[in-house]
Amino acid sequence: VGNLYYDSILPYREDSQAQTREFLARVVDVLLDYVHAVNDRNEKILEFKMPEEMQKMLDLDLHEEPLPLKQLLEDCKMTLRHQVKTGHPHFFNQLSCGLDIISLAGEWLTAAANTNMFTYEIAPVFILMENVVLGKMRNMIGWKTGDSILAPGGSVSNLYAFLAARHHKFPQYKEKGLSSISGHLVMFTSDQCHYSVKSCASVCGLGTDYCIAVPSDEHGRMIPTELERLVKYHKDRGNVPFFVNATSGTTVLGAFDPLNDIADICQKYDMWMHVDAAWGGGLLFSKKYRHPRLTGIERADSVTWNPHKLMGTLLQCSTVHFKYEGILLNCNAMSAEYLFMTDKIYDPKYDTGDKVIQCGRHNDIFKLWLQWRGKGTSGFERLMDRLMELSEYMVRRIKEQPDKFYLILEPEMVNVSFWYLPRQLRGMPHDANKEIKLGKVCAKLKGKMMQSGTLMVGYQPDDRRPNFFRNIISSAAVTEKDVDFLLSEMDRLGHD
Ligand code: ABU
Numbered sequence: 244v245g246n247l248y249y250d251s252i253l254p255y256r257e258d259s260q261a262q263t264r265e266f267l268a269r270v271v272d273v274l275l276d277y278v279h280a281v282n283d284r285n286e287k288i289l290e291f292k293m294p295e296e297m298q299k300m301l302d303l304d305l306h307e308e309p310l311p312l313k314q315l316l317e318d319c320k321m322t323l324r325h326q327v328k329t330g331h332p333h334f335f336n337q338l339s340c341g342l343d344i345i346s347l348a349g350e351w352l353t354a355a356a357n358t359n360m361f362t363y364e365i366a367p368v369f370i371l372m373e374n375v376v377l378g379k380m381r382n383m384i385g386w387k388t389g390d391s392i393l394a395p396g397g398s399v400s401n402l403y404a405f406l407a408a409r410h411h412k413f414p415q416y417k418e419k420g421l422s423s424i425s426g427h428l429v430m431f432t433s434d435q436c437h438y439s440v441k442s443c444a445s446v447c448g449l450g451t452d453y454c455i456a457v458p459s460d461e462h463g464r465m466i467p468t469e470l471e472r473l474v475k476y477h478k479d480r481g482n483v484p485f486f487v488n489a490t491s492g493t494t495v496l497g498a499f500d501p502l503n504d505i506a507d508i509c510q511k512y513d514m515w516m517h518v519d520a521a522w523g524g525g526l527l528f529s530k531k532y533r534h535p536r537l538t539g540i541e542r543a544d545s546v547t548w549n550p551h552k553l554m555g556t557l558l559q560c561s562t563v564h565f566k567y568e569g570i571l572l573n574c575n576a577m578s579a580e581y582l583f584m585t586d587k588i589y590d591p592k593y594d595t596g597d598k599v600i601q602c603g604r605h606n607d608i609f610k611l612w613l614q615w616r617g618k619g620t621s622g623f624e625r626l627m628d629r630l631m632e633l634s635e636y637m638v639r640r641i642k643e644q645p646d647k648f649y650l651i652l653e654p655e656m657v658n659v660s661f662w663y664l665p666r667q668l669r670g671m672p673h674d675a676n677k678e679i680k681l682g683k684v685c686a687k688l689k690g691k692m693m694q695s696g697t698l699m700v701g702y703q704p705d706d707r708r709p710n711f712f713r714n715i716i717s718s719a720a721v722t723e724k725d726v727d728f729l730l731s732e733m734d735r736l737g738h739d
Pocket of ligand 1: 336
């Protein structure tokens with residue numbers, strides 16, 4: 244592309260097919276080099292720099308005059324050179340890991356199609372794909388009908404569930420607002436839930452004091468008798484318990500709340516039951532691991548399920564499902580006539596834009612649809628089983644090295660919680676004082692991982708213990724050898 248500028252290619256020059264193709268082909272080369280590097284175990288995951296140093300090193304300025312296309316190619320290379328390779332087989336840091344190639348191809352197509360998902364008129368194929376995929380997901384939950392939407396992340400999916408639950412109980416709320424509600428609404432969720440559930444209480448006017456944290460057991464599962472006790476407590480004080488969030492796959496421990504017990508309580512006290520299965524939903528594919536973890540999910544009123552987590556679909560791809568047909572339109576429609584005309588030549592039920600509180604909606608379906616076509620349902624089942632088996636392998640390997648590693652609990656999912664023991668802490672009795680020291684090791688060792696660039700594993704405290712490592716295996720790239728590498732690399736970096 245030599246010294247060409249933006250106005251030498253489409254759409255500025257009609258006769259620029261060759262240059263345009265050449266420019267894009269060179270961008271694709273950069274992307275393919277990156278995909279190759281991501282899958283190369285000899286490559287580092289990152290070249291860590293402090294933000295100030297990174298800022299100085301990179302030319303990120305925006306200029307008055309245009310830059311040549313060759314500079315833009317350099318910009319693309321530079322960006323990926325300094326990006327953390329989240330698809331690298333030694334990246335275990337986040338719930339969303341991996342780089343699924345078919346889903347990536349889907350995302351590239353999505354970008355080229357560059358459409359908005361609000362009407363059939365401008366996204367006909369994609370809207371029909373949404374119907375197919377979301378209908379299939381509802382069937383897997385155990386419902387024959389219902390309503391669903393793709394949302395920008397699990398937190399917003401949970402918010403949609405909250406809004407639908409409030410609409411279901413107080414259909415006048417949309418028009419009359421707070422005056423349609425007598426008493427103070429109260430919602431319940433376990434003390435291990437994702438923070439977005441509490442955020443619903445803040446965003447929707449309950450106040451976080453009315454999002455009640457139900458105690459969990461030592462595995463991180465909500466205790467149903469505690470839920471019932473707290474529901475009664477609030478009812479007795481004239482409050483209105485109306486919404487319970489059960490989590491299937493908690494963010495830190497990967498715990499599954501007992502859905503049937505929670506459903507019984509919701510039924511008894513006439514409360515909406517939402518299941519936040521953003522993380523654990525993928526296990527619905529697995530005959531081996533679905534039960535007992537997700538047993539009873541079909542009794543929920545709504546379910547959040549993020550394919551961009553365990554299923555490896557590229558970010559972002561989050562879905563929320565409802566048992567009730569038409570609930571999203573009833574709850575959220577504003578009937579903007581410039582977009583959702585009712586006298587279109589096709590059935591306006593295919594316009595999904597009025598189901599949501601945003602207007603513009605990104606196309607998150609194609610990459611999932613293409614990935615599902617490529618893998619088949621059986622391929623997803625194999626992936627789920629493989630990820631779970633690898634996590635079981637990691638647990639075994641940790642138990643085989645009790646001098647170096649301390650398993651915190653038997654995981655229910657691919658979250659493995661553990662401490663690393665450097666030499667000076669080995670052989671000491673395990674008590675609260677030692678846990679404080681082990682917690683300090685986490686932050687130091689994580690820093691060493693980032694500086695060496697060879698490994699990334701997350702850590703955090705919880706309300707029972709100081710910092711501990713949370714290892715996530717949700718990438719199809721990971722093998723037993725990578726798990727062995729992870730443990731030996733932690734020991735190499737952290738032993739002293
Ligand atoms: N709910 C987003 C998950 C963040 C994480 O990867 O831990």
